[in-house]
Amino acid sequence: MSIEWVNRAIDDLRAWGRAHAVAIDVDEIRLLCDYASDYLGVETLGDFTSGTFEELLLSIYPRKVIAPPESAGETLAAARTLVDFLQSSGEVAGKEAARMRATLDRIEPEMPEALADTSRFGMAKSIFSAIGPESLEHPDQIGPLGPGADLVRPAAPKPAASGTVPHAGTGSAGTPGPEPCDCPKCSPLPAVRLAPRERLAAAARQVPLLHDAHRLVEWMLASGRTPTAKGRFRAADVPAAVSELGVAEPALLWDLAVYTGVAEARDGAVAVDDGFGPLDERDEDDVLDLWASAVEYMVDKDTEGRVTGEPLLDEELYDLCDMLYRVQAPVSLDVVAGYLEETGVGESAPDLALAAVRLGYCGLVEHVRGDMITLTPLAVWGLRELYSDLGIEAPEAPDLADASAGELIEGLLSGVPAELAEDDITRWLERRPAGAAAAELLGAAAGAPAVARGIAVTIVDRLGAEAEPAVRACLDDPELRPHAIHWLSARGLPCPQLTQEELLWVSVDMLALAMPAAEDDPESFAENMAASGPPAHLIEEMWRVDHPDVVEVLELLGRSMTDGNVAKAARKAAFKARSRSIG
Known part of the structure; x- marks a missing residue:
């Protein structure tokens, strides 16, 4: 979920409501936006369609x-207010707004039935709804989970898509830790998947910046032009270079050529070695070494604004590229602007659209859609080389397609980016x-920690009925049995009922398995728990569960639940669980 755009949308909505004297159900509309972002890929208000509302509400x-x-009536009223805002603010046209309202009218009688239909419940909702207070007293009344249930999926640490780079040293939720540090070495880098070297070398040969640096050196050699006594490009030669070569920054090209070893100033003249020649004629290792030096020069040296067109932005280019490296996903220029405001660069109002074009020319970023940018595979490789030279650990994400089940789970737990993980x-x-x-997956999950078990059963949940024998064999494993029952019931296959103890255990x-994500993003976890977390009467009984993580889970709920009574119940249950483990 992109918290940044949702927060911005809510602020705009509040202002619109005040201006038009419209009562705003902020919590309900935030929930609509959060789930649209999480599950339907909505990244701006303008991405909402009539189909978005139908998928959300049904x-x-x-x-x-x-x-x-x-x-349902309250949710539909909030949705209609959101549609009014979308039309009034120009995020959607009148015809689309009319389609949205017609969709809401059509699904109004269906939504209450959908909310009551247990066959649509996800696994967490199935369990938390099934265990009412009376069920704890009469466990024989608890039946199997309905079909169509969904597993709670463990999430990798959330990327700082808002533009803030995560730092090491912060304690877990509610626990004070050391002050955050801006030093890159203090924040572990995520694993990245690198393109094959031959593909990287081919891409480096196509970088316009490198081509133009070579062209400038050839031009200086052919015309007998010389650098200054200090080895810099002569200001008097700039107009001619711009005119004859069609380049914007000849001084940048010369400095880059010198830094990368393409040329040098020797005895007042331009000198090149015997290997000087077109990029297409350089071998794979040579061209990649050249590119690695170029990346180091652009992001780590004083380029005086000649890379992005803005001196302050050039100074922050290392941190900006570092943020994009960590996010490993397309980022809008609005997010970049927000990030730069935090660094103080935003106060100078740099032209980010132009800067992005210049960074594309340099081979560092590419536009993927609209104003969304991301690092090029070549830039990812070059930055990883730079990190390694600086002594910063920069792990490479392995290709997991041929791994064993245990290696697959371990690799996914290491923080493989979402798109790569899905492909693997x-x-x-x-x-x-x-x-x-x-x-193989369930065998690797047996006896594993909850997060690893969660990954395994989530992948198995993708499989059809042909996997039934392997899943059914897990009914004899106390830890896998509840998940196996869910899998079988979701496909309408015969399965036993879960006991009260098993329901509490799987809760x-x-x-x-959600704890790592909760500790990384406690705000989002708290929001999710407020919407679909366990009720107080269930939490009160969790201390009885013989689960290795029960104390940590209850302490997490005690910190996270926004309902004071529920949080208090979790803290009391955590105390009982600790006392039980000691006694």
């Missing part, structure tokens, strides 16, 4: 949000029969 809400059917999982499954894949297990 699919996502019934699956994720614990809410009585009679609450898909190719891993394609190379194995469903039954064999399920058996703790699902929350345990």
Whole structure:
């Protein structure tokens, strides 16, 4: 979820409501935006469509949000207010707004039924809804989970898509830690997947900046032009170079050529070595060494504004590229602007659109859609080389498609970016029969920590009925049994009922596998728990569960639950669980 755009949208919505005397249900509209961002890929208000509302209210809400059917009216009212705002602010045209309103009118009678339909519940909602106070007294009344349930999926640490680079040294939620440090060495870098060297070398040969640096050196040699006594490009030669070569920054090209070893100023003249020649004639290692030096020069040296066109932005280019390296996802120029405001560069109002074009010319960034930019694969490689030279650990994400199930799980836990992880999982499954894949994954999950177990069962959840024998075999494993029952019931296959103890255990297990993400982004975890977390009467009983993570789970809930009564119940239960483990 991109917290930045949602917060900005809510602020604009509040201002619009005050200006038009419209009552705004901020919490409900925030929830609509959060789930649209999390599950439907909505990244701006303008991305909302009539289909977005239909998917949200008839699919996502019934699956994720614990809410009585009679609450549908409040949610629909908030959705209609959001549509009015979208039209009034120009985010959607009148015809699309009319389609949205027609969709809301059409689904109004359907939504209460959808909220009450247990077959649409996700696994967490199924369990937390199934265990009412009376169920704890009469466990024989608890039936199997309904079909279509969804697992709580463990999340990798959330990228700082808002433009803030995460720092090491911060304590877990609610726990004070050392002051954050701006030093890059203090914040571990994520693993990155590198393109093959031959592809990188081919890309380096196409970087306009490198081509123009070579052209400038050839031009100086052919015309007998010389550098200054200090080895700099002569200001008097700038107009001719711009005119004859069609380049914007000849001084940058000369300095780059010297820094990378393409040329040098020797005895008042331009000198090149015997290997000087077109990029296409350089071998793979040579051209990549040249590119690595070029990246170091651009992001780590004083370029006086000649890279981006803005001196202050050039000074922050290392940190900006570092942020993009960590995010590993396209970032809008608005997010970049927000990041630069935090560094103080934003006060000078740099032309980011022009800067992005110049960085594209330099081979560092590429536009992927609209105003979204990301590092080029070549830039990722070059930055990783720079980090390594600086003594900063920069791990490489392995290709997991041919790994064992244990290696796949371990690799995913190491923080492989979401898109790469999805591709790895898909190719891993394609190379194995469903039954064999399920058996291998569940075998690796047996006895593993909750987060590893969660990854395994989430992948198995993608498999069809042909995996039934392998899944059914796990009914004898106390830790995997609840997940196996969910898998079987979701496909309408015969399965036993979960006991009260098993339901409580799997509730703790699902929350345990979410702990890493909760500690990384406690605000989002608190929001999710407020919408679809366990009720107080369930939390009160969790201390009885024989689960290795029960104390940590209850302490997390005690810190995170926004409802004071629920948080208090979690803290009391944590105390009982600790006392039980000691006694």
